[in-house]
Amino acid sequence: MTGAVINKRRIAIAVARKDLTIEWNSRILVNQVAPFAAIVMVLFAFALDNDGILLRVAPGLVWLATLFSMLVVVQRSFTVESADGALDALRVAGVDMGAIFVGKAVALMVQLFVLELMLVATAVVLYGVEMTLAGFCEAIVTLVVATIGLGSVGTLYGGLAAGARGRETLLPLLLLPAVAPVLIGATRATEAAFGSGGATVSEGWPWIGLLLVFAVLFSAVGTVAFGPLVDE
Amino acid sequence: MDTVIELSGVVAVLGQFPALAGVDITVQRGEIVLLQGPNGAGKTSLLRVCAGLLPIERGTGQVLGIDLATNREAIRSRVGLLGHANGLYLDLTVMQNLQFWASTVAAASSEVSDAMATMRIDGRLAEVKASQLSAGQRRRCALASLIVRRAEIWLLDEPHAGLDAAGRDELDALLRSAVASGATVVLASHERDRALGLATRTVTIDGGGAA
Numbered sequence: 001m002t003g004a005v006i007n008k009r010r011i012a013i014a015v016a017r018k019d020l021t022i023e024w025n026s027r028i029l030v031n032q033v034a035p036f037a038a039i040v041m042v043l044f045a046f047a048l049d050n051d052g053i054l055l056r057v058a059p060g061l062v063w064l065a066t067l068f069s070m071l072v073v074v075q076r077s078f079t080v081e082s083a084d085g086a087l088d089a090l091r092v093a094g095v096d097m098g099a100i101f102v103g104k105a106v107a108l109m110v111q112l113f114v115l116e117l118m119l120v121a122t123a124v125v126l127y128g129v130e131m132t133l134a135g136f137c138e139a140i141v142t143l144v145v146a147t148i149g150l151g152s153v154g155t156l157y158g159g160l161a162a163g164a165r166g167r168e169t170l171l172p173l174l175l176l177p178a179v180a181p182v183l184i185g186a187t188r189a190t191e192a193a194f195g196s197g198g199a200t201v202s203e204g205w206p207w208i209g210l211l212l213v214f215a216v217l218f219s220a221v222g223t224v225a226f227g228p229l230v231d232e
Numbered sequence: 233m234d235t236v237i238e239l240s241g242v243v244a245v246l247g248q249f250p251a252l253a254g255v256d257i258t259v260q261r262g263e264i265v266l267l268q269g270p271n272g273a274g275k276t277s278l279l280r281v282c283a284g285l286l287p288i289e290r291g292t293g294q295v296l297g298i299d300l301a302t303n304r305e306a307i308r309s310r311v312g313l314l315g316h317a318n319g320l321y322l323d324l325t326v327m328q329n330l331q332f333w334a335s336t337v338a339a340a341s342s343e344v345s346d347a348m349a350t351m352r353i354d355g356r357l358a359e360v361k362a363s364q365l366s367a368g369q370r371r372r373c374a375l376a377s378l379i380v381r382r383a384e385i386w387l388l389d390e391p392h393a394g395l396d397a398a399g400r401d402e403l404d405a406l407l408r409s410a411v412a413s414g415a416t417v418v419l420a421s422h423e424r425d426r427a428l429g430l431a432t433r434t435v436t437i438d439g440g441g442a443a
Contacts, residue, residue: 007338014335022323025361080321084362084370089319092283093381094308095336 008099015103020110022080029073029111034118037069041122054127056197059190061127062119063183066112066150070179071172073111074154077104078162087162087230097227101155105222109151116143129194134201138208139193145208146186149215153178156222160229185210236261236385236416237282239300241291244281251277254291257435259385259418264411266431267420273437275420276315279387282418283313296384309337312383316393318374322363326353326373329362333377347379350413351406368399375406379415386410388419392426404430 023029044061048054054061081087090100120139123129131139157175161167185207191197192204237259244252252274259265267275280286282295284307293300295307320329330344348358351372362370371391378386391407392400400423407417407430421427428434 010338011336014332017335018321018324018328018332021328022321025325025328026323080323083322084320085315085317086319086321088317089377090336092285092308092313093336094284094305 008096008102011096011099012102012106015100016106016110019077019080019104019107023107023111028076029115033069033072033076033111034115036072037065037115037119038122040065040068041119041126045126051128055129055194058123058127058129059194059196060183060187062116062123062190063146063186065119066116067176067179067183069115070112070150070154071175073108073115074158074175075168075171077108077155078158078167082162091227091230097230098223101159101222101226104159105151105155105219108154109147112150112154113143113147116147123194129196131194132201135193135195138201138204139190142186142189142193142204142208142211145211145215146182146189149182149211149218150179152215152218152222153182156218156226156229159226163230163232181214182211185214234261235259237293237295237418239281239291239293242281242288242293242300243290244277244286244288246277246286251286252281252288255281255437259416261416262411262414264407264417264419264430264432266427266434267418267437268424268427268434269437275437276389278437279313279389279418279420282307282385283311283387284308285313309381310383311385311387312378312381313387313389314374314378314391315389318362318370319377320362320370320373323361325359325361326365326369326376327358329373330358330376330380333380337381339380339382343382344380347376350379350409351376352402366399367394368396368402371395371399371403372406375403375410379410379413384414384416386415386417386419388417390421391419392421392423400426 041061045054091097154175157171157178161171161174164170189204189207189211192199192201235258237257239255239257242252242255255278267278269275277286281288281300284300284304287304288300296310298307324332330347334344353372353376357369362373365373391403395403411417419427
């Protein structure tokens with residue numbers, strides 16, 4: 001491995017550790033985002049108020065709640081950077097922006113994965129979802145691959161919106177359309193994992209393939225484009 | 233003494249507006265140079281040019297021997313620019329902030345300890361979150377991060393802003409101490425009397441040019 005690659009890896013690890021330490025210190029995910037996501041799931045249950053329908057739409061509700069919660073987590077991820085000009089300081093110091101992207105995306109993925117596990121558990125308890133072992137494995141793979149895509153695109157658009165006026169409203173406008181493929185793919189794959197509407201586990205794998213393409217694409221694009229976008 | 237900044241006839245623009253109109257300036261290692269001039273004179277722009285952030289349109293310039301026209305991005309890792317913000321993570325402790333900066337340049341923990349000692353950050357203060365620090369303490373933490381980053385030239389834009397009298401005295405003492413340890417400081421300040429007492433040399437920027 002070359003020195004430049006080792007250097008980028010060290011910076012990415014430092015940024016990821018820093019973001020997770022900030023979360024550990026502030027407990028925003030545990031104390032605010034997770035309860036928000038749980039409330040969304042409960043409100044869906046009240047609004048639909050039909051076990052059959054809930055079971056059918058549970059995968060979509062899990063991913064919608066994930067997307068809404070992700071908006072809060074991404075906003076938070078870049079608020080801590082701009083509160084005292086820290087991201088500017090990193091940029092001014094010539095710290096590799098691609099490595100910063102990777103570090104922030106990994107930290108976001110870790111937080112989203114924890115959140116998604118909680119939401120799936122909530123769906124199992126609240127909506128009466130039942131899974132086979134194969135379905136459980138497919139659900140875990142879906143969570144992992146979809147989270148990589150969401151983390152990458154969330155970090156990219158979070159960085160883009162961070163310096164903009166009205167970023168609180170701009171971020172959802174930019175991010176939600178961009179993650180529509182993840183919502184569709186992850187929902188279909190989770191339906192197969194949950195067996196919703198008679199879907200079988202094998203029907204989910206092509207959708208996981210789509211999620212994988214999305215994750216690879218946005219990880220690559222984000223690593224290259226994050227620096228120029230933040231500079232703008 | 234060796235020359236660390238050497239600009240000759242440097243012209244820089246911000247958008248469509250001229251920010252610097254033919255600046256000539258030379259800074260030697262170990263100096264504390266005060267840039268003075270009215271608002272809009274180009275002091276901040278000059279600091280940004282020296283930090284490799286603002287490209288030069290005409291003229292020639294070198295910072296730490298690196299050509300500003302062809303390789304300005306290489307300068308960024310060797311200088312520290314501190315503006316009105318301190319560049320701290322408010323939910324991290326002082327120690328966690330410094331450790332983060334240390335990890336970006338693979339600095340040893342002894343370098344963090346040395347930076348804390350230079351900036352008079354004791355063990356109790358090191359464990360306080362940046363959000364709970366006073367303005368002066370935050371500024372000390374930010375300066376400590378420049379030491380940890382091994383910044384050879386400190387470019388400070390209004391470093392006294394937001395500090396009380398005691399904090400300003402302390403900052404001046406810390407800057408003198410940092411220069412004694414090998415740093416070079418270029419600062420822009422409206423606090424003329426105070427900065428004159430601190431600086432070893434003054435450069436007046438007027439209308440984008442240095443006199």
